[in-house]
Amino acid sequence: MKYTSYFFIFILLVAGCSDSELEPDQSIYGYEYFPLATGTYQVFEVTQTDYLNTGEVVTSDFQIRHEIAESFVSDEQETFIINRFTRANENDDWEYLNTWQSRRTEFNAIVSEENLSLLKLVFPIEAGVSWNGNSFNSLEEDTYVLDSLSFPFRLNDQGFENTITVIQADNQDFIVSLDTRFEIYAKDIGLVYKEIVNLNYCADENCLGQEIVETGIEYRQALLEYGAL
Template sequence: MRRALLLLVVLAGLVAACEDKYKDPDPKAMGYDYYPLEEGDWRIYNVTDIRYMSNVGDTTRFQLRERVDTTFLDQTGALNYKIIRSVRDEEGDEWVDDSVMTVVKTELNVILTKNNTKYVKLVFPIKEGKEWVGDAYNNNLAFDYAEKVRNGKELYSFSNIGVSYDLNGISYPNTVEVIHGDYHSDDVNLDERKEVYAKDIGLIYRYHNVIVFCNQTESKDCVYGIGFKLHGHERHEELISHGKE
């Protein structure tokens, strides 16, 4: 009898351990709410895009909307969210569809596909300093000057988790930064790339600034002087409104 009771206790303990091991992860602890994703969600950004050539910047300003249109299952059975990007010159103009992206969000990561290229935008759980390969599923290679590289691919990382972020007069109380590039060399290259996500909202700011300065390789004897921008691309996407249809 004692042996039977002991066996039952052991079995009960094993069942409880298994249930605890395989229970669903806590969404808040994992950071899923930094990337909300539902049909009808939309976000509008003010975009400033600057193309540099021979130290002259050509600036274009417009508005960009990303709207979660529909969902579908792909060949692997994964749920895909179809996101339509539209543009207009300024508020009040008609939106013109520009491109289509798809997003798959799982318990492990968020994968965005744009122009037939996949990017790992986030990984879970979100933790300070955590690194991953954003280009794990495409052919992109790291820049020669990249400092954090794994198997020839540049590493992304989390920073400033849970801190407030001020943008266009609005303070977002809980955000996380995803660092894509962080390299400074005034006499050769500048590479600053990051995205900022706000809890329960999603992407609020995308920053891209990659500049090649006058240098011995691309301009013999650097005749224009240090700090001269041979070519580059600077882009800011700032959230101005968001909602759900």
């Protein structure tokens, strides 16, 4: 009789729990750093410097706009269509550039930049975790590292209180080449800053170690605005 009473008390306690109490807390995964929703957009300011093998250095400033206007479901997985536009400055009309795709699973955030699928983030978010950014394509392994977590970040006149930084490359050779790449994501916004510096230095005997750039690119992309379409 005593054990029967304990059994009924246990049943009542379980029945009293709401569905929300039994569901896992998704905030611990960090999905808010990679939000995806139709009807949203982002505008970025871009500065790109190209070092050509002719010795010419070409710097250009322009803007890029990402619009998520639609999505589709395949094998129970929702994929978001990102239409990209470009213009020289705010006085020009937007011109269509290309289309990317993005999806977020329970453990991965993947962006298909044209025909190249890159694993941008892994969940749950955890400082120091590393992964192969080329897990979803046929390129050689490229190790990404989540370097910082929940850090404030200042971008021009904008302040983001809660960001994460993904180091995609940090090869600071300074003799033959330089390859540094990273992206910063803000909570409830997504990507806010991206930087690529990939330079090849002169390796001849008379200039080795002098950091004379022969070819390469410097690319910096900073968020200007975001919101609903």
